[in-house]
Amino acid sequence: MPDEIVQWLRPENGGVIFDGTFGAGGHSIAIARRMAVGGAVLAVDRDPAAVQIGTDMLAGDPELRDLPIDLYCGSYHHLDRVLAAAGRPAVDGVVLDLGLSSDQLADRQRGFSFTGDGYLDLRFDPSAGQTAAEFLAVAGEQEIADTIYRFGEERFSRRIAKQVVLRRKQRQPVREVADLVEICRRCVPRSKNHDIHPATRTFQALRIAVNQELTILTQALERLPGWINPGGRIAVISFHSLEDRIVKQAFRDDDRLEVLTRKPLRPGEAEIHGNARSRSAKLRVAEVRATETTASR
Ligand SMILES: C[S@@+](CC[C@H](N)C(=O)[O-])C[C@H]1O[C@@H](n2cnc3c(N)ncnc32)[C@H](O)[C@@H]1O
Known part of the structure; x- marks a missing residue:
């Protein structure tokens, strides 16, 4: 504007x-x-x-x-x-x-776009703080669910958090954009008009969280x-x-x-x-x- x-x-x-x-x-x-x-x-x-x-x-x-x-x-x-x-x-x-x-959205290596294929970073300043992948590797299930709910207003945050933690237990932690997109696709039903991608709210939430x-x-x-x-x-x-x-x-x-x-x-x-x-x-x-x-x- x-x-x-x-x-x-x-x-x-x-x-x-x-x-x-x-x-x-x-x-x-x-x-x-x-x-x-x-x-x-x-x-x-x-x-x-x-x-x-x-x-x-x-x-x-x-x-x-x-x-x-x-x-x-x-x-x-x-x-x-x-x-x-x-x-x-x-x-x-x-x-x-x-x-x-x-x-930033067009740079497929920084994690901002869920059509990208790179590492799940999501930081505006790549020299400071925790990446989204690092957060998902160490945070508790409840904290992950709360973050996705609070900053993404995602109703299916608990399901997503559960799958993230399950992958950790299977020694396949969420590291890449595609890992998280796949979880969101499984946990979030398609919106009525198919106008919101199932990963939109989760990516928004993690971006808001890692960048405070x-x-x-x-x-x-x-x-x-x-x-x-x-x-x-x-x-x-x-x-x-x-x-x-x-x-x-x-x-x-x-x-x-x-x-x-x-x-x-x-x-x-x-x-x-x-x-x-x-x-x-x-x-x-x-x-x-x-x-x-x-x-x-
Ligand atoms: C929507 S874009 C701005 C577009 C800009 N008005 C233009 O005309 O091109 C938002 C920008 O804000 C930057 N940003 C986000 N948080 C910031 C912060 N706390 N301090 C400074 N820049 C920030 C992002 O890195 C991004 O480049």
């Missing part, structure tokens, strides 16, 4: 906009192209591969080379580190476009308003109900913020037509109240 993001964040007014989820750079580039002289985009991505591709793209493309985008590797809940590195005290707008990028996505989002929403100048805005695009609930409640319960979108905004038909994954996107925007000081930083 790059057009909507540009409209809400108003880069033509100048200042500094933080893109906390650079991905393939669509939002950063759209914002930077409309940025007033002297303004800048600070961008991060947690995935070192995305940052490398983005850095090469920004330096190598003559149309992008002069755009005011500074790209760093890191997590969006550490905006303070980015501000320190960039020598800036605060920003005037923030965009978070949650979830995974098309590049909801904890990071919650922490970020507590911290970010303290680093945004009064009148600045924060726009968050979420892709499933767990994320959207966190954003909605955080915006509503934060006295520093005024909610600008009473209901979440959805992408238009044209965008959904061009990118089927955008059909579940929800955009919420809030503004830091003008009376708010930055004392909470």
Whole structure:
């Protein structure tokens, strides 16, 4: 939803906009192209591969080379580190476009796509934390079931967890994408319209768990308003109900913020037509109240 993001964040007014989820750079580039002289985009991505591709793209493309985008590797809940590195005290707008990028989904070796055939990794940052395969190798049956239920809202989580643990006992632990897809196919009945793959919810749950996505989002929403100048805005695009609930409640319960979108905004038909994954996107925007000081930083 790059057009909507540009409209809400108003880069033509100048200042500094933080893109906390650079991905393939669509939002950063759209914002930077409309940025007033002297303004800048600070961008991060947690995935070192995305940052490398983005850095090469920004330096190598003559149309992008002069755009005011500074790209760093890191997590969006550490905006303070980015501000320190960039020598800036605060920003005037923030965009978070949650979830995974098309590049990550297309990379069959990282485990994000259940049509892939590689190792079940699922980490955004391959240098940190436990992989999904490692989690499934050591966690108890109850913990696996709870994780898949809580983060995937998968009704058949217990069956899946049981099969995962059974394979461990048979000395054939779940290591590859195909191992887990096969278990999900056996445990999850086909959805009525055949529109949801039996592994969708389980992969979502494990990705959220190994990347601690909801904890990071919650922490970020507590911290970010303290680093945004009064009148600045924060726009968050979420892709499933767990994320959207966190954003909605955080915006509503934060006295520093005024909610600008009473209901979440959805992408238009044209965008959904061009990118089927955008059909579940929800955009919420809030503004830091003008009376708010930055004392909470
Ligand atoms: C949906 S994509 C962003 C797409 C981007 N807006 C574009 O226009 O190309 C989400 C990106 O967020 C990154 N990401 C996920 N969690 C993150 C975090 N905590 N901090 C920074 N980046 C994160 C992922 O690695 C992925 O590249």
